[in-house]
Amino acid sequence: MKGLLIALQFMTRLPGPRLTVSDAEFSASMRWFPAVGGVIGAIVAGASWLGAHVDPWTGALAGLVVWVGVTGALHLDGLADIADAAGAAHKGPGRVREVLADPHLGSFGTSALVLQALAKLVLLHALIVQGVWLPLIAVPFAARIAPLVWTRTMTPLHAGLGARFAGVIRPVDLALWGLILLGAAWFAPGLLATVPAIALWRRWILRRIGGISGDGMGAGIELVESLLLLALSIGAIGALR
Structure with missing residues (x-):
C-alpha cells in the first residue's frame, strides 16, 4: 500500500502522511497510477454530481475545476510542453529537447491548454445531461493505464521522469x-476506446517527438481522458436510441 500512497502524493494534491521514499519505491509506485x-x-464525478443540482453547466464547471485542482494541473x-515541442519538431531533436526544458509557455502550449479545457467542459456537460455518472469515474482510471504501456514499450526521450x-x-x-478495464467496459463499452487511444498517442509521440518523457x-493522459469522455x-x- 505504500506504493499507492506514493503515487497519490505524486499525482494528486490530496493530503497524505509524510513518507520517506527511495528511488526504487518511487519508480515502482507507477504500478499504482490507475x-x-x-x-x-x-472525486470528479462527485463534484460534477453536486454541481449538476444547480444546472448541467455548473456541474461540468465544478467537475473541471476539481479535476484540475486535485491533479495540480500536472498533466x-x-x-x-509537448504542444510547444511539437511546434518546433521540424528543427530537429535538439530543438525539441530545448523547448521541453524551457519553463516558458508558448503559443502552441497556450492553445492546447485552452482547447483541452473547453473540450473537457463541453464533454462533461454532455455526460451530465445524459446522466452518465459511474463510467465517468473510470475515465481517469483508464487513462492512467496508458503511461504503464508507454513506459513498457517506448524508449525514454531523455534522462528525466520517463527514464x-x-x-x-x-x-x-x-x-x-x-x-479491470475490460470489466468496466462490460458496463460502459466506450471505455474500450482506451486501447486505440494509447496506440495512437504512442505512434504520434514516436514520430513527432522521438521518445517518451x-x-x-x-x-497523453489528458488526451486519452478527453477521447474517453x-x-x-x-x-x-x-x-438512448
Whole structure:
C-alpha cells in the first residue's frame, strides 16, 4: 500500500502522511497510477454530481475545476510542453529537447491548454445531461493505464521522469489493470476506446517527438481522458436510441 500512497502524493494534491521514499519505491509506485486515477474519477464525478443540482453547466464547471485542482494541473503542464515541442519538431531533436526544458509557455502550449479545457467542459456537460455518472469515474482510471504501456514499450526521450520509470512495469501489471478495464467496459463499452487511444498517442509521440518523457505521459493522459469522455458520450446517445 505504500506504493499507492506514493503515487497519490505524486499525482494528486490530496493530503497524505509524510513518507520517506527511495528511488526504487518511487519508480515502482507507477504500478499504482490507475488506482490513483480511480480516486480522481470518484472525486470528479462527485463534484460534477453536486454541481449538476444547480444546472448541467455548473456541474461540468465544478467537475473541471476539481479535476484540475486535485491533479495540480500536472498533466496539463505536460500537454502544454509537448504542444510547444511539437511546434518546433521540424528543427530537429535538439530543438525539441530545448523547448521541453524551457519553463516558458508558448503559443502552441497556450492553445492546447485552452482547447483541452473547453473540450473537457463541453464533454462533461454532455455526460451530465445524459446522466452518465459511474463510467465517468473510470475515465481517469483508464487513462492512467496508458503511461504503464508507454513506459513498457517506448524508449525514454531523455534522462528525466520517463527514464526513472523505465523497466518497472511488468507484464502482470498490464494484465491486471487490463482485466479491470475490460470489466468496466462490460458496463460502459466506450471505455474500450482506451486501447486505440494509447496506440495512437504512442505512434504520434514516436514520430513527432522521438521518445517518451514525463511531459509525453502527462499530455497523453489528458488526451486519452478527453477521447474517453467523447466515446462515453457517443455511447450514451446510442443507448438512448
